[in-house]
Amino acid sequence: MPENETHGSVAIVTLGCARNDVDSEELAGRLSAGGWTLVPDPAEADVAVVNTCGFVEQAKKDSIDALLETADLKEHGRTQKVVAVGCLAERYGEQLAAELPEADAVLGFDSYTDMSTQLRSILAGETPAAHTPRDRRTLLPISPVQRPAALAGDDVVVPGVWMQATPRARLGSAPWAPLKIASGCDRRCAFCAIPAFRGSFVSRRPTDVVAEARWLAENGVREVLLVSENSTSYGKDLGDLRLLETLLPDLAAIDGLDRVRVSYLQPAEIRPGLLDVMAHTPGVVPYFDLSFQHASPTLLRRMRRFGGAEDFLALVERIRDLVPDAGIRSNVIVGFPGETEEDVDVLCSFLEGARMDVVGVFGYSDEDGTEALDLDVHLPEEVVADRVEHVSDLVEELMNQRAAERVGSEVTVLVDEIEQDDPDAAPVSVGRADHQGPEVDGVCRLTTPVEVGRLVRGRILDSDGVDLVVEPIEEAR
Numbered sequence: 001m002p003e004n005e006t007h008g009s010v011a012i013v014t015l016g017c018a019r020n021d022v023d024s025e026e027l028a029g030r031l032s033a034g035g036w037t038l039v040p041d042p043a044e045a046d047v048a049v050v051n052t053c054g055f056v057e058q059a060k061k062d063s064i065d066a067l068l069e070t071a072d073l074k075e076h077g078r079t080q081k082v083v084a085v086g087c088l089a090e091r092y093g094e095q096l097a098a099e100l101p102e103a104d105a106v107l108g109f110d111s112y113t114d115m116s117t118q119l120r121s122i123l124a125g126e127t128p129a130a131h132t133p134r135d136r137r138t139l140l141p142i143s144p145v146q147r148p149a150a151l152a153g154d155d156v157v158v159p160g161v162w163m164q165a166t167p168r169a170r171l172g173s174a175p176w177a178p179l180k181i182a183s184g185c186d187r188r189c190a191f192c193a194i195p196a197f198r199g200s201f202v203s204r205r206p207t208d209v210v211a212e213a214r215w216l217a218e219n220g221v222r223e224v225l226l227v228s229e230n231s232t233s234y235g236k237d238l239g240d241l242r243l244l245e246t247l248l249p250d251l252a253a254i255d256g257l258d259r260v261r262v263s264y265l266q267p268a269e270i271r272p273g274l275l276d277v278m279a280h281t282p283g284v285v286p287y288f289d290l291s292f293q294h295a296s297p298t299l300l301r302r303m304r305r306f307g308g309a310e311d312f313l314a315l316v317e318r319i320r321d322l323v324p325d326a327g328i329r330s331n332v333i334v335g336f337p338g339e340t341e342e343d344v345d346v347l348c349s350f351l352e353g354a355r356m357d358v359v360g361v362f363g364y365s366d367e368d369g370t371e372a373l374d375l376d377v378h379l380p381e382e383v384v385a386d387r388v389e390h391v392s393d394l395v396e397e398l399m400n401q402r403a404a405e406r407v408g409s410e411v412t413v414l415v416d417e418i419e420q421d422d423p424d425a426a427p428v429s430v431g432r433a434d435h436q437g438p439e440v441d442g443v444c445r446l447t448t449p450v451e452v453g454r455l456v457r458g459r460i461l462d463s464d465g466v467d468l469v470v471e472p473i474e475e476a477r
Contacts, residue, residue, distance in 0.1 A: 016053025034116025097130035136199030252283030295350035327435025335384030442466030
């Protein structure tokens with residue numbers, strides 16, 4: 001392509017999790033290298049690419065709403081074409097295309113490596129065949145250690161893992177960024193469809209992860225959030241299940257990178273060595289995102305998961321023995337088929353004992369292709385809703401108490417943004433302490449202004465729910 005030749009403008013709208021954020025930035029990098037001009041507003045773009053989420057029912061609805069809203073721009077804006085990509089497009093493909101004619105194309109993961117060509121043809125008026133879904137677990141060997149060789153020929157596209165020819169392009173300016181270390185999952189949780197459309201577990205090579213982290217630091221990022229479907233499995237397909245323990249110090253040593261945060265740890269796969277590294281490596285924040293999902297051993301077995309309240313409380317205790325003020329968060333599902341009142345009591349008792357900083361509460365919903373669909377004793381929707389409300393009320397009180405317990409202590413805050421909801425009020429610097437993950441765990445509001453991207457020590461003066469009011473003391477070193 002001749003220098004300076006462009007194919008038009010493109011905007012990427014991202015739904016869902018931080019893993020999707022990485023995929024969007026990787027697509028942006030490829031499109032930019034392919035001659036497209038990236039713009040932030042889909043109303044100002046020739047083509048709008050909507051990176052959808054297909055995890056649970058609400059996420060699907062949000063993605064469809066975003067597609068419809070974006071498609072409306074074709075009636076009174078610059079936008080000519082709207083393209084659906086991401087998990088919903090991969091999972092439903094032809095069905096989504098048939099039910100949503102407002103989208104001009106529905107493309108799966110295999111289109112990512114040649115997205116520039118795909119968009120050129122769509123903008124020129126061509127209509128590509130909608131993606132045909134398939135179980136992506138069948139694309140790679142069952143044995144994890146055989147997967148790198150199978151991927152060497154680029155026959156299988158794993159977004160964010162085996163697409164490193166072109167660097168990602170940042171789509172925002174926040175001082176933190178997600179960094180994907182792996183994709184896919186080998187677990188077979190009865191409620192989860194992710195492995196079927198994300199595929200088997202594949203680790204990125206440590207050299208690629210470190211190189212991208214260094215690039216992020218050179219582009220203004222001070223904190224990286226390591227993301228995957230299961231971070232505790234990192235390295236198993238590369239022949240070293242302890243690879244995360246050696247990767248974390250390498251990342252923390254990168255110039256300009258002040259924080260390394262790990263997300264999505266499976267309790268059954270936690271190793272003492274990993275806990276030690278996360279607790280004692282300078283630059284690695286003591287933040288433990290643990291996927292408990294429930295606490296009743298009986299119900300967890302029906303979910304195809306391991307452990308129970310006793311094991312989980314012991315894990316929480318081990319973490320707090322290492323770092324008393326560590327951040328601990330989790331998600332739980334209530335209303336799973338066969339859940340009894342006794343199971344809910346076990347869960348509530350565990351939550352009271354664990355006293356985590358943040359807990360997300362989700363009501364069970366049927367997901368296509370999952371084992372739970374065929375289980376007996378599905379609970380009425382109103383029962384599920386009542387249990388969600390009951391556990392959510394408990395969790396809110398416990399989280400508020402946990403935040404209040406931190407008042408008077410000192411924290412290090414990374415300033416993420418300047419907030420000004422009221423134009424007549426002074427702007428407020430908003431950031432996060434070590435125990436607060438981005439976008440999901442509450443924030444710290446500083447009593448005096450501090451620039452975005454600065455790291456400051458402060459004293460917690462008050463709490464407001466899970467949010468904290470912090471008085472800056474000095475810039476952190």
